[in-house]
Every structure is written in structure tokens, then in C-alpha cells.
Amino acid sequence: MADITIPKNLAVSDSGFLFLTSTGETFTLNEIGHFIFKQFQQNDSFETVKNKIAQEYEVDLNSLEKDLDDFIAQLKAYNLIETK
Amino acid sequence: MTKKRYERPIIIKHISGLMNKFGSNPTASYKSDIDGVAVEKLVEKFGSPLFVISEKQLRQNQREAYRIFKTRYPKVQFAWSYKTNYLNAVCSVFHQENSWAEVVSEFEYEKARRLGIKGEHIIFNGPDKSREALLRAMKEKAKIHIDHFDELYTIIELTEAEKLKAKVAIRVNMDVGIYPMWDRFGFNFENGEAWQAIKRIIAAKNLELVGLHTHIGTYMMSAEAYRVAAINLGTLAKKIKNDFDKVIEYIDLGGGFASHNTLLGQYLPAEQVVPSIEQFADSISSGLFELSFTNEEMPTLILETGRALVDDAGFLISSVIANKRLSDGRRAVIIDAGVNLLFTSFWYKHKISPAQPNGSYTENTTIYGPLCMNIDCIQDSIALPALKVGEKIVIHYVGAYDMTQWMQFIAMRPNVVMVMENGSVELIRKAENIDYLMERERVPEKLLLKKK
Numbered sequence: 296m297a298d299i300t301i302p303k304n305l306a307v308s309d310s311g312f313l314f315l316t317s318t319g320e321t322f323t324l325n326e327i328g329h330f331i332f333k334q335f336q337q338n339d340s341f342e343t344v345k346n347k348i349a350q351e352y353e354v355d356l357n358s359l360e361k362d363l364d365d366f367i368a369q370l371k372a373y374n375l376i377e378t379k
Numbered sequence: 380m381t382k383k384r385y386e387r388p389i390i391i392k393h394i395s396g397l398m399n400k401f402g403s404n405p406t407a408s409y410k411s412d413i414d415g416v417a418v419e420k421l422v423e424k425f426g427s428p429l430f431v432i433s434e435k436q437l438r439q440n441q442r443e444a445y446r447i448f449k450t451r452y453p454k455v456q457f458a459w460s461y462k463t464n465y466l467n468a469v470c471s472v473f474h475q476e477n478s479w480a481e482v483v484s485e486f487e488y489e490k491a492r493r494l495g496i497k498g499e500h501i502i503f504n505g506p507d508k509s510r511e512a513l514l515r516a517m518k519e520k521a522k523i524h525i526d527h528f529d530e531l532y533t534i535i536e537l538t539e540a541e542k543l544k545a546k547v548a549i550r551v552n553m554d555v556g557i558y559p560m561w562d563r564f565g566f567n568f569e570n571g572e573a574w575q576a577i578k579r580i581i582a583a584k585n586l587e588l589v590g591l592h593t594h595i596g597t598y599m600m601s602a603e604a605y606r607v608a609a610i611n612l613g614t615l616a617k618k619i620k621n622d623f624d625k626v627i628e629y630i631d632l633g634g635g636f637a638s639h640n641t642l643l644g645q646y647l648p649a650e651q652v653v654p655s656i657e658q659f660a661d662s663i664s665s666g667l668f669e670l671s672f673t674n675e676e677m678p679t680l681i682l683e684t685g686r687a688l689v690d691d692a693g694f695l696i697s698s699v700i701a702n703k704r705l706s707d708g709r710r711a712v713i714i715d716a717g718v719n720l721l722f723t724s725f726w727y728k729h730k731i732s733p734a735q736p737n738g739s740y741t742e743n744t745t746i747y748g749p750l751c752m753n754i755d756c757i758q759d760s761i762a763l764p765a766l767k768v769g770e771k772i773v774i775h776y777v778g779a780y781d782m783t784q785w786m787q788f789i790a791m792r793p794n795v796v797m798v799m800e801n802g803s804v805e806l807i808r809k810a811e812n813i814d815y816l817m818e819r820e821r822v823p824e825k826l827l828l829k830k831k
Contacts, residue, residue: 313390321393325740325765328388354385358767365704366388372708373392 463685538585548590594633609666638690693778717748737764
């Protein structure tokens with residue numbers, strides 16, 4: 296079961312352009328940010344997302360965990376995700 | 380399977396209404412080498428942080444400045460401003476390029492002598508010259524630039540007592556339309572004080588007035604002010620010739636030309652607002668030509684340019700210690716070079732580049748140094764890509780004042796290397812260590828911990 300959910304009122308383009316339809320706010324995601332966001336949209340859990348990145352990218356798990364925590368905190372601050 | 384290059388996930392919120400009308404992101408490019416020597420290799424061999432000076436850039440700056448002035452005024456002499464950077468190797472490059480030495484303290488004077496500069500090629504400035512220093516300067520025929528009447532009378536007294544001659548100039552302060560007006564050094568032009576000093580020198584039989592000097596300010600953004608200063612000093616030289624039949628050998632317009640560093644709070648980047656050396660040279664030479672000196676009377680123009688010749692030849696390489704997120708959401712990076720090494724970060728918004736290709740997404744970042752002191756902030760806000768721990772950044776334009784005003788505080792001063800014209804790298808100042816730090820200290824016997 297997913298521990299992070301994405302609100303329905305937003306749209307993400309293939310290039311990482313994010314539009315929050317409820318407020319009109321827009322954002323840009325870099326490649327990994329976009330990758331993570333897509334996984335969360337598919338209801339992947341934090342752990343699953345972490346493992347997928349580790350498989351695909353050259354990164355150690357400690358750094359990845361720190362970066363993911365920081366990224367999720369930012370997404371939360373912008374009201375782009377909900378965590379349980 | 381080869382994995383993809385990792386970059387920290389980034390999300391950037393778009394802010395409308397605050398368009399950047401000044402072009403592209405200043406940190407979009409990276410600097411992975413200095414004069415062809417890889418930053419990574421430099422750190423591997425000499426550690427981080429590391430000051431790097433480019434010999435090529437120093438020589439290029441000096442030659443270019445000389446050419447610019449010499450093509451506008453026939454008699455030009457540069458004197459290297461020691462206080463701007465008095466590392467022996469740096470001074471030696473300027474001396475090889477025919478610069479004299481401009482010193483403002485006894486130890487700088489001694490440094491210049493040890494580097495082989497003759498007394499007659501030393502300009503001795505500054506408000507604090509001891510009797511011993513003055514005597515030495517007189518004996519070695521240095522050009523003593525008098526700052527105040529007490530110094531003038533000390534020189535008169537010493538020349539009479541020691542039966543010596545002294546070659547002197549006076550420093551003159553003046554209103555050239557610049558705020559703040561620097562009136563703490565020298566004798567004032569407008570209220571007649573400078574003329575009083577000149578008359579007293581002419582009347583003293585052992586003193587020879589060889590020059591007139593002014594230094595109107597620092598990081599000057601107005602070339603016109605130098606024209607006014609040149610006219611004022613030239614007018615004094617003319618009056619000295621008329622009234623006392625004495626030809627002044629040189630007019631010294633000091634330094635103060637701005638470099639390419641951008642000041643904190645300055646809206647536009649320095650490249651767009653700082654006058655070029657050509658503009659300073661145009662103003663000064665046009666000011667001097669307005670006075671129509673004859674060939675015999677035409678004074679040599681001395682320039683004590685420091686910052687504009689050395690700033691862009693100096694780089695500081697530093698490594699990322701940690702990434703942080705501040706309470707208001709801002710990104711912060713801690714690097715291993717603090718304000719103890721980068722004194723100029725208190726007034727400059729330094730250009731900072733990553734030393735490796737990072738992603739093109741940037742975040743507004745605050746850069747802190749490693750010192751456990753709140754003031755240790757290198758830059759409050761700069762757009763930087765995601766940097767990993769251990770990655771390097773290059774801080775540009777740190778050749779002026781950082782390597783003289785730096786201090787041993789919490790962290791020690793690192794190695795300084797010079798990338799030579801042929802691509803080799805020479806260590807020109809060794810990093811300090813605990814022995815160097817404690818060498819000068821003494822602990823009273825009763826304070827020593829007793830050995831059990």
C-alpha cells in the first residue's frame with residue numbers, strides 16, 4: 296500500500312512541467328524529481344521508489360535516502376503530496 | 380548495465396512577475412580547470428580549500444594596463460601595491476614586469492628589499508612610519524610620501540641630525556565629487572594645507588620634493604574623478620615650477636580602479652557598471668594634457684593599481700562539506716572555506732562556479748563556511764545546481780586582499796599555489812599547521828599541567 300499519495304488536481308507533462316490546477320501554481324522538476332513523482336502517481340511506496348532509483352542511477356542508498364526525505368519535505372510544503 | 384548519472388531531485392517553483400531581465404543564469408557554466416590544470420588534480424595534490432593564482436593572468440593584466448596607459452601618456456611607471464597581495468611570488472611577477480614597490484608598512488618595505496627592489500624604486504606610503512623606518516628609507520633613497528605634518532617635521536629633524544637628504548612627496552586629499560571623500564590621509568588640497576606642506580618642504584634644505592600623490596578612494600566607479608584629481612595635482616606641480624622653479628618628477632594617482640567583482644547590494648553585475656582601464660586612462664591622461672606641460676616639465680605618471688591587476692588572477696577552490704535545508708525552505712551548502720579566508724565576502728557577491736558538470740536545474744542557495752560562527756556566510760543567495768558532498772566549487776576574483784586580510788581563526792590558512800605560464804604548478808605558500816600556530820605562544824610555568 297502506498298504511503299504517499301498525489302492529489303488529483305495536478306498535471307505533469309513529459310518534460311517535468313507541473314501544474315497545480317486548483318491554484319494555478321507551476322513548477323519544474325528535474326529528471327529524477329520527475330521520475331520520483333511519476334512513481335508516486337503510480338502509488339509506489341517510499342521504499343519501492345528508493346529501490347527503483349538505486350537500480351537505475353549511480354547513487355549510494357544513504358545519499359539517496361537523505362535526498363528523498365528532503366525532496367518529500369519540499370513537495371509537502373508546496374502541497375503537492377500527502378503522506379500518511 | 381551502466382547506471383545513469385545521479386543528480387539530487389529538484390523542484391523549482393515558478394515565480395511570475397519577477398522576470399530576470401539580465402540574461403542567463405550566471406552559474407550555468409562550470410570551471411573544471413585553471414589555466415588548463417584540472418581542479419580535481421590540484422585538490423588531490425594540494426588539498427582543499429586551495430588558493431590558486433594564475434601567473435599568465437597576472438602578467439597579462441599588467442602588460443595590458445601598461446600598454447593602455449603608455450599609449451595615452453608618454454611617461455608611465457607602475458608600482459605594485461603590496462597590501463593588495465604581498466605573497467612573494469605575486470610581488471615578484473609584478474617586479475619582473477618592471478613594477479616598482481608601493482609599501483605602507485615597515486615589513487612590506489623589508490619584503491620589497493628582500494625581493495631585490497632598490498630603495499629608489501620603493502614608494503613608502505602610509506601614516507605610520509617609525510623614525511628607524513624613515514632613516515632607513517632616507518639612506519636607501521626611497522620615495523617617502525608624507526602623510527601628516529608630524530611626519531614632515533620628524534623627517535626635517537632626522538635629516539638635520541643625521542646629515543641626510545630625503546626624497547619626499549606629499550599625499551594630497553581632495554574633493555573630486557566622490558562620497559565619501561577620503562580626507563584622513565595626507566594634506567587637503569582645497570583648504571591650502573597641501574600648499575603649506577609644499578612650502579615647508581621647499582624651505583627645508585635637506586628635503587627634495589620629487590612627487591605629488593593622491594589616492595581618491597577604493598573600488599572607484601567613476602573615471603571622471605581621476606581626471607579632476609590629475610588636474611589638481613598637475614596644477615600644484617605647475618605652481619611649484621612657477622613659484623619655486625622646481626620641476627616635480629612624478630605625479631602618483633594611487634590606485635582604486637574597480638575590479639570585476641560585484642559589490643553586495645549592487646543591482647547590475649560589475650562587468651556592466653565598472654569603468655574599463657581604458658576609461659580610467661583616458662580620464663587621467665586628458666586631465667594631465669589639459670595642463671600643457673612642456674617636455675622638460677612633464678611629470679612621470681605613477682600608478683599604484685592593485686585590485687584591478689590581481690583580482691581576476693586569484694581563485695579559491697573549496698569542497699562541499701554538507702547540504703542543508705533551512706527552516707524557511709531555502710537550500711544551504713556548507714563548504715570548507717570560511718570568511719577567515721574570504722574576507723572580501725563581506726562586501727562582494729563573488730562569482731562562484733561548480734568545478735564539475737552538474738545538472739542544469741539550479742536552486743537559490745546560501746553558502747556557509749565551515750566555522751562555528753554565525754557570521755560565516757560566504758554568499759546569502761546564489762543560484763547553484765545540486766552539489767554532492769565532496770564536489771568542488773571555484774570562487775573567482777579573490778586575488779586582491781583575501782591573501783593579506785585572511786586570518787587564522789578556527790581553521791588555518793591553506794596552501795597557495797601558482798599555475799605557471801608553462802602549465803606547471805608551484806606551491807608558493809605552505810598551509811599552516813598546529814606547530815606554526817603554537818610556535819609564538821608561551822605558557823607560564825605555573826599554568827602547566829603537572830605530569831603524574
